[in-house]
Amino acid sequence: MAHxxxxxxxxxxxxxxxxxxxxxxxAVVAFVAVLIFASGGSARSPRFDLAFIAAGIAxxxxxxxxxxxxxxxxxxxxxxxxxxxVNLSSARKSSxxxxxxxxxxxxxxxxxxxxxxxxxxTAGTGESGPDGGAS
Numbered sequence: 250m251a252h253x254x255x256x257x258x259x260x261x262x263x264x265x266x267x268x269x270x271x272x273x274x275x276a277v278v279a280f281v282a283v284l285i286f287a288s289g290g291s292a293r294s295p296r297f298d299l300a301f302i303a304a305g306i307a308x309x310x311x312x313x314x315x316x317x318x319x320x321x322x323x324x325x326x327x328x329x330x331x332x333x334x335v336n337l338s339s340a341r342k343s344s345x346x347x348x349x350x351x352x353x354x355x356x357x358x359x360x361x362x363x364x365x366x367x368x369x370x371t372a373g374t375g376e377s378g379p380d381g382g383a384s
Contacts, residue, residue, distance in 0.1 A: 268312055268319065272308045272311040275307045275311045276305070279307035280303060281300075282303070283296070283304075284300040
């Protein structure tokens, strides 16, 4: 609302019309549902008193929820829309394909394997003993 200029119509998120229509829709749904189900069948008279109470409760609850959600809205920072994935930047393109660093290994840049980890033997040769070391 700080960017609102006098004389210009508000957008749907900041106007009052959107949440009111949303709340009115659910109030009508609640009114019809309670009117049908609270009467207990076609032999009895419809319960308009319960239907109006349910419609009022539904209208107020949905209006409060819509107001709280619109107040908590915050735009994302501009830097969050850049890049193409986790720890990737669109400015730095890799010529090796998806995630390749040109080393041919599966290890990521800046990570190290523990020597006592399983499968930490000689990479690429398939030679590892039962304790994980080279045989």
